[in-house]
Amino acid sequence: MDSGDIITPLVMGILLGGLYALIALGLSMVFGVMRLINLAHGDLVVLGSYAGYGLMTLLGLDPIVGLLISIPLMFALGFAIQKYLMGRAFAISSEAPLIIAFGISLVIQNANQILWTPLSRALNTSYSNLSFSIGERQFPLTYLLDFMAGIIIMLALREFLTRTYLGRAITAASQDNKAAQLMGINTKRVYGYAFAIAMMSAAVAGVFLGMTFPFTPTSGVSFLTIAFGTVIIGGLGSMLGTFIGGIILGIVQTLGGHFLGSASQMLIVYVIVLVILSVRPQGLFGR
Amino acid sequence: MSDDVLLKISNIDVFHGTFQALWNVSVDIRQGEMLALIGANTSGKTTLLDTVSGLLHPAKGSIEFGGRDIGQLDPYQIVELGITQVPEGRRIFPDMSVQDNLVIGSYSKSARSKKSENIKKVYEHFPKLQERRKQIAKTLSGGEQQMLAIGRGLMADPKLMLIDEMSLGLAPIVIDELFRALKRIKERGITILFVEQNVRRTLQEADRAYILETGRVALSGDAAQLCEEDQVKKAYFGVDVCGG
Numbered sequence: 001m002d003s004g005d006i007i008t009p010l011v012m013g014i015l016l017g018g019l020y021a022l023i024a025l026g027l028s029m030v031f032g033v034m035r036l037i038n039l040a041h042g043d044l045v046v047l048g049s050y051a052g053y054g055l056m057t058l059l060g061l062d063p064i065v066g067l068l069i070s071i072p073l074m075f076a077l078g079f080a081i082q083k084y085l086m087g088r089a090f091a092i093s094s095e096a097p098l099i100i101a102f103g104i105s106l107v108i109q110n111a112n113q114i115l116w117t118p119l120s121r122a123l124n125t126s127y128s129n130l131s132f133s134i135g136e137r138q139f140p141l142t143y144l145l146d147f148m149a150g151i152i153i154m155l156a157l158r159e160f161l162t163r164t165y166l167g168r169a170i171t172a173a174s175q176d177n178k179a180a181q182l183m184g185i186n187t188k189r190v191y192g193y194a195f196a197i198a199m200m201s202a203a204v205a206g207v208f209l210g211m212t213f214p215f216t217p218t219s220g221v222s223f224l225t226i227a228f229g230t231v232i233i234g235g236l237g238s239m240l241g242t243f244i245g246g247i248i249l250g251i252v253q254t255l256g257g258h259f260l261g262s263a264s265q266m267l268i269v270y271v272i273v274l275v276i277l278s279v280r281p282q283g284l285f286g287r
Numbered sequence: 288m289s290d291d292v293l294l295k296i297s298n299i300d301v302f303h304g305t306f307q308a309l310w311n312v313s314v315d316i317r318q319g320e321m322l323a324l325i326g327a328n329t330s331g332k333t334t335l336l337d338t339v340s341g342l343l344h345p346a347k348g349s350i351e352f353g354g355r356d357i358g359q360l361d362p363y364q365i366v367e368l369g370i371t372q373v374p375e376g377r378r379i380f381p382d383m384s385v386q387d388n389l390v391i392g393s394y395s396k397s398a399r400s401k402k403s404e405n406i407k408k409v410y411e412h413f414p415k416l417q418e419r420r421k422q423i424a425k426t427l428s429g430g431e432q433q434m435l436a437i438g439r440g441l442m443a444d445p446k447l448m449l450i451d452e453m454s455l456g457l458a459p460i461v462i463d464e465l466f467r468a469l470k471r472i473k474e475r476g477i478t479i480l481f482v483e484q485n486v487r488r489t490l491q492e493a494d495r496a497y498i499l500e501t502g503r504v505a506l507s508g509d510a511a512q513l514c515e516e517d518q519v520k521k522a523y524f525g526v527d528v529c530g531g
Contacts, residue, residue, distance in 0.1 A: 162387075165394060172380050172391045179378035182340060184366030184395030184443060 008137050009254040015143035017250025018150030019212060021243040022205040023223055024230035025153060026198035028242040031231070033174040033194040036086065036097050040104040042224030044199060047108050048074060048206020049215045053121050063123045063207045070203045078199030082192040105220065112217035123210035146208045153201050154243040160197075161239065170194050229273045235286025244285060248272075291318040293478050294339065294370075294447060299348030299358075301331075301338050308334040310502045311348070316447065316480055321473050323489045323510065324482045326499035332482040333375055335499070336449045339480075340372045341365040352447070366395045369446035373453065375482075377436040381425035385416055388424050388435055392442025401444050408475075409438035412468050430461035437468065441477075448472070450481040454488070466492050490514050 027041040038044075048070060055066035081104065089096035130141040161167040173180040173187045173194075181187055209215065209223065226249070234245020249269060256268030276284065294316040301309040309331045316322050324332045337343045339350060341362040350358040357365055371392075380388050389409060393402040410417035413434040419427060424435060433453060440448055450469070454462040469492070473479055483489040490496060490510045497507040498519065506518060513519050 165399070168383075168387060168391050169394055171383065172394075175380045175382055176378050178342065179374060179380065180391075181342065181362040182366070182372045182374055182378075183391055183439070184363045184371075184398070185391075186361070186363040 006255065006258065008139075009258040010251060011134065011137070011139060012143065013251035013254035014247055015139065015147040015250070016254060017247030018147030018243075019143075019205075019208060019246070020150075020226050020230045020249050021234075021246025022146065022150040022153055022201070022208060024227040024234075024242050024246055025157060025239065026201040026205070027224075027227045028231045028234070028236055028239070029157065029201070030195060030198045031236045032238070033170055034086070034090075034097075034191055035094075036101070038198070039098065039101040039224065040108065040220075041198075041202065041227055042220030042222070043105045043108040044074075044202040044220075045206045045209060045223050045227075046112065046215055046217070046220045048203040049123065049210035049219075050112055050116055050121075050206075051203060052123050052207040052210055053116070056123060056125075062125060063211060067204060067207055070207070071200050074199040074203040075196045078196035079192045081199075082195035083188075086195065087188055087191065109217050109220065116217065118217055120214040120216050121210070122214040123207065125211065128211060140212075142208075142211045146212055149204060149208045150243065150246065153204055154239050157197070157201065158239045166190070166193060229269055232273050232283060233276055235283025238283075238285050241283060241285025245283065248284075292316065293318045293353065294480075295349075295351040296335075296339070297349050297351070299338065299345035299350065301334055301343055301345050303334070303343075308502050309338070309345075312499075312502070312504055313348075314497055314504070314507075316478060317495075319473070319476060319478055320494040321469065321479045321481070321492065323493035323496040324480065324499060325484075325486050325489055325496055326505075327484070329501075330499040331502040332499055333451055334502075336372055336451050336480070336482060339365070339370060339449060363395065366443050367397055369397070369444070370449065371440040371443040371445040371447075372449040373436045373440040373451065375451040375455070377432045379424045379427075379432055379435050379439065381423075383424055384420065385422055385424055385427070385435055386420040388439050389416075389420075389442050392439035393444070395443055398442060398444040402442070405442050405444055409441050412441070412471060413438055430457050430464070433457060433461075433465060434468070437465070437472075441472065445477060447478045447480065450479060452482055452484065454483060454485060462488070486519070 023045055027038055030036055030038045051070035052063035052066050055061045055069060056063055085100050086097050089100045127141055131138045132141050132144055161171050169185045169190050172183060173185060173190050177187055229249050230245045231242055233248050234241035252272050253265045253269050257265035292315045296312060296314040298311050298313055299309055300307060300311060312335065324335060326332050334343065338345055341360050345358050349356050352368060352370060357368065380391065389406055393399055393405060415431055416434055416438055419431065427435060453465055469479060490513055493510040495508065496510050496513050498505045506513065506516065
C-alpha cells in the first residue's frame with residue numbers, strides 16, 4: 001500500500017464507522033427521549049464487553065452467542081437503573097440524573113477493576129484473525145462484522161421506533177411529554193424501556209468493540225468520547241443520523257491518520273466535531 | 288342534580304407547588320352534554336382540565352367518573368377509563384406524520400382494538416386529515432393542526448372529551464368548522480367539556496356553562512340563561528349579548 005492509496009483507509013473508515021455508530025446509538029436514543037446526556041454510556045458499553053468476556057472465559061461461549069444471555073441481563077439492568085435511580089433523580093432536578101450517571105460510571109469502572117483486574121482484555125475468537133478481500137486489498141473480518149452489526153441494530157431500532165406501539169410511544173414522549181401522557185402513555189414506564197433498549201444496544205456494541213480492540217475497565221471514557229463525536233456529527237436522537245455520523249467520524253479518523261499520521265487522527269476528529277458544532281449545532285441530520 | 292352525571296367534581300382544591308389555583312371547585316358534567324368553562328387567563332380553567340386528566344391531583348375534594356373516584360389516578364389510567372384531553376396549543380407530535388399522530392392516540396389498551404374503525408371516523412369528521420395523512424404534522428396549518436389534535440383525542444375512544452382553548456389563534460371560518468365537528472362528535476354520544484375565552488361564541492355553542500374567576504366557580508347554569516345574567520353582561524360584554 002503506497003501513500004497515494006486512499007481506498008484502504010476509506011474502506012476501513014466506513015467499516016469502523018459502523019462500530020462507532022453502534023456505540024453511539026444508545027447514547028443518541030437516551031438523549032433523544034429523556035434529554036439526558038448519559039455519562040455512563042461508555043462504561044455500559046465496556047460492561048457489555050466484560051459480559052462477553054465473562055461468558056467466553058467461564059462458559060466457553062462465543063461472544064456473539066453470549067449476547068443471547070447478556071442482552072436480556074443488560075435490558076433488565078437498564079430498566080432498573082431508570083426506574084430506581086434516574087426516574088427518581090429526574091423528580092429532583094434536571095441536573096441530578098447527570099450526577100447519577102457519573103456515579104454509575106464510577107461504580108461500573110471500579111466493579112470491573114475488582115472483577116477483572118486492570119489488565120487489558122480482548123474477545124479473541126477463532127475468526128478474530130481472519131480477513132476478507134476486496135480486489136487485492138485485505139481487511140479484517142471483524143471490521144466487516146462491526147459494520148454489519150451497526151447496520152442491523154440501527155435498522156432494528158428505526159423499525160421499532162416507527163412501527164410498534166411502544167416505539168411510537170417512545171418517540172411521542174420524546175417530542176412532547178405532556179401530550180404523550182394525555183394519549184394514555186405511561187411515560188415513566190416508556191422511559192424505562194427506552195433506557196433498557198439503549199442498554200441492549202450497549203451490550204451488542206461492547207461485544208463487537210471487544211472483538212475489534214482491547215479494552216480495560218477505564219476504556220469507557222474514550223468510547224464515550226467517540227459516541228459524543230458521532231452523535232454531534234449526526235444529530236442527537238436520530239438513528240439514521242447517528243449511523244451516518246459514525247461513518248463520517250470513521251472516515252475522518254482513518255483518512256486523517258493516513259495523511260497526517262496516526263498520532264493526529266483523533267485531533268482531526270475533534271476539529272471536525274468543533275466545526276460542526278459551530279456551523280450546525282443540531283448535527284447534520286438533527287432537527 | 289340529575290342522576291345522569293358522568294363526571295362529578297366535588298369541592299376540590301388544587302395547587303401548583305405552593306400556589307393554590309383552584310378553591311373549593313365543584314362541577315357536574317352530565318352524560319351527552321356540551322359543557323363550557325369560561326374565564327379569563329389564570330382563572331383556573333386549564334388547571335381544572337389537567338386535574339381531571341390526572342396531570343395534577345386535588346389536595347382536597349373528589350373527582351368521580353362513573354361512580355369511581357379518579358382523583359389520584361395517573362394520566363394513562365384516566366385515558367384508559369375513557370377521558371381524553373385535547374390540550375391547549377394542540378401539542379400534536381410535530382415530527383410524526385398525521386397518520387402516526389392518530390395511531391398514537393389509540394395507545395391505551397381499551398382503544399387499540401378499535402383503531403381502524405376510529406381512524407375511519409376521524410377521517411369522516413375531518414376529510415382534510417385523510418388528504419394529508421402522510422404529511423409531517425408540523426407542516427399543517429393551525430386549523431388543520433387543531434383538527435388533528437381533536438382527531439387524535441377521538442382515537443382514544445373517549446366517553447368524555449376535554450378540549451382546551453380550541454379556537455385560540457384561528458380564523459372565524461375555521462372556528463365555525465371546528466364547532467360543527469364538535470356538534471357531530473356530541474351526536475355520537477361523546478360528552479364534551481370545553482374551555483374557551485370567547486364568551487359570546489361559547490355561550491352560543493354550549494348547553495351549560497361554568498364561569499371561573501380566580502380559581503373559584505363564580506356562576507353556572509344553562510348557557511342561554513347565563514347570557515341574560517347581568518353579571519355576565521357586565522363582566523364580559525358591552526350591552527347586547529347573545530343575540531347575534
